[in-house]
Amino acid sequence: MIKPPKYNFTRNQWLILLAMGVGTFMSALDGSVVNTILPVLQNHFQTDVATIEWVVTVYLLLVSGLLLSVGRLGDLRGNKNTYVAGFILFVLSSALCGLAPRPIFLIAGRGLQAFGAAMLFANSPAILTKNFPAIQRGQVLGLQGMMTYLGLTTGPFLGGWLAESFGWQAVFYINVPVGLLAILLSWFFIPEDKPVGESEPFDLWGAVSFMAGLIALLLGLNQGHHWGWGSGVVLGLLSASLLILGAFIWIEAHSKAPMLDLSLFRNRIFRTSSASPLLNYICVYSVLFLLPFYLIRGRGFSPSQTGLILTSQPLMMALTAPLAGAISDRIGSQKPTTLGMVILATGIFWLSRLGLQAPIAQIVPGLMLCGLGTGLFVAPNNSALMGAAPLNRQGIASGVLALSRTTGMVLGVGLTGAIFTTALASGGENDPATIVQAVKAGMVFAGGTALLAALITYSRGNDSPMKN
Secondary structure (H helix, E strand, O other): OOOOOOOOOOHHHHHHHHHHHHHHHHHHHHHHHHHHOHHHHHHHHOOOHHHHOHHHHHHHHHHHHHHHHHHHHHHHHOHHHHHHHHHHHHHHHHHHHHHOOOHHHHHHHHHHHHHHHHHHHOOHHHHHHHHOOHHHHHHHHHHHHHHHHHHHHHHHHHHHHHHHHHOOHHHHHOHHHHHHHHHHHHHHHOOOOOOOOOOOOOOHHHHHHHHHHHHHHHHHHHHHHHHOOOOHHHHHHHHHHHHHHHHHHHHHHHOOOOOOOHHHHHOHHHHHHHHHHHHHHHHHHHHHHHHHHHHHHHOOOOHHHHHHHHOHHHHHHHHHHHHHHHHHHHHOOHHHHHHHHHHHHHHHHHHHOOOOOOOHHHHHHHHHHHHHHHHHHHHHHHHHHHHOOOHHHHHHHHHHHHHHHHHHHHHHHHHHHHHHHHHHOOOOOOOHHHHHHHHHHHHHHHHHHHHHHHHHHHHOOOOOHHHO
């Protein structure tokens, strides 16, 4: 029988966790808050949906494109320095977003915010990995995951309340005092880390080619349902992305100091721990994309009721992540990650069977199973990936981890959205029965993806965290 985890951290380690926890909570909160107020922003600026969607799209594209570059920058210039600089940029850009007089200024502010956020996402796991021994790595990454899920859970409610009570600007201004607190905590409590790769040059061509190729790919996938999957623009973006990313791989293979060290992928644990979170987030974001259509358009629930129902998933993730991380410190990552993906698949297939008369008591358990499965998966997988990378490649490993997550988000919405809209075209877009069937088609795809991820996680073999 596995005993509950004991957090035998020193005072300094608790202070590091406090500093990282505030930052993690705030960045997750910001990501979920802005999505909630898009209708408010559209009404305030009196613009169309396609324009206001760029407030979210530009952020996601730039964060994804920059993750590897700023992760590598952390290896070269120090993870703490890069992390704190990212927070300063994030706070300043948040204030600029709140001051935006027109949509174009808000979109530009979100672009700057994305730069700062990428510096946070790509360096926080590296900081935790460097400051805690391998035997505690799963615990601390699990606690970080808990703060992420609490931010995602709190965001929709807090965003709606701030926008309603103080105006949409408050959603961005709230980042300023919280961000300043996080900067102070990080500056004083996170130990200085000596850059381990400072003698190596920064791979500029690799950074530019990766960012261009990935943005072209994600933009094509993200906007395919708007512009048409067979349109010249989308096909051109996808074709260009393949050519540019192919060039990126060639550059990295021939570079003496690559931005992405391809030799890392020769390690089976690193390779499988990079692929499986991408599939995991495809599944998670497929559910987050499809369920609101089922609940609001298929069943007639209000947005507030829908939001309350959907919180059951991240709450379960927050409760599970620390325990799963601690368990992986004792038994390795293979068993909890594989079990987690099987449970996630079970939850998704459960949701795929929801009909027009399904009670809430049938919906919530399916979401809780999805949350339980994801919570069991994330921290052990993150710990395995970070443990498989050498000390001078921790920034790169953090960037790969964050990139798998954001790419999975985009692919989840893009691929499931394509399946959903295709299935919806077979009947009336406002017909509840057709909507339910379209949601089912997307869920079946997501469930199959979860089973594939379970096979990949099992194939990694069992890693010994004591030796990582």
